[in-house]
Amino acid sequence: MTAERxxxxxxxxxxxxxxxxxxxxxxxxxxLFEAERPDDLRPRDAVEAAWAFARGGERGKLLRDTAWAALKAAGATDDAAAGQAARAAMAAAGAAYLHPLAKATQVKHILGAAAHASRAAELAAGDDRTRGAAHIARAAATASPEVVDVLARYPAAPDGGGRVGELIRLLDTALRG
Known part of the structure; x- marks a missing residue:
């Protein structure tokens, strides 16, 4: 479904x-983040902003600001699982800024929150990769037909990105299967 090349x-x-x-x-x-930094609401604010947009709100400054703030929150913790949870929140707010560019890198806007959340679950369980796989399976099962349709308009997820990149590719493959 390409509008132009x-x-x-x-x-x-x-x-x-x-x-x-x-x-x-x-x-x-x-x-996971809030247990480590209970007074830091930046990741929760990002997810709430994402929900507000998803439910009909404005796609504007609040989403951008909360996404950046959640990313800064990820850097403010030494706990790897908490950091990945904050990155999932950042990716949730950033999903509203999926670009209409037919590039594989855009798949991260669609699947990044799920991948970071899956990685957070793995790390919280002592780097148990079965936890991440279970999160990916749940994500695949809960993706709406609209999300799958949007994903299908883009090339497959790119290589690289470490474990989060692997999780993105696992979910990408599951949704395109």
Whole structure:
């Protein structure tokens, strides 16, 4: 569904569906961050901003600001699982900024929150990769047809990105299968 060479057609409803999926995947791991930094609401604020957009709110400054703040929160903790949970929140708010560029790197906007949340769960369980795989399976099972349709407009997820990149590719493959 290419509008012109190198671009993808995206509607506001497409962006809302992708953002709702990302927020739903990030929200369950917020407790990992909050247990480590109970007074730091930046990741929760990012997920709440993502939900607000997904439910009809504005795609604007609040999303950008909370995404950046969640990323800064990730850097403010020494706990790897908490950091990945904050990155999941950042990716949830950032999902609203999926670009209509037919590039594999854009898949990270669609699946990044789920991958970071899955990595957070792995790390919280002593780097148990079966936990991440279980999170990816749940993410695949909960992705709406709209999210799968948007994903199908883009090339497959790119190589690289360490373990989070692997998790993105696992989910990408599951959703395209």
């Amino acid at each position: 190198g671009t993808v057609e995206l509607t506001t409803q497409d962006l809302r569906a992708v953002t709702a999926f990302a927020a739903a995947r990030a929200e369950p791991v917020l407790g």
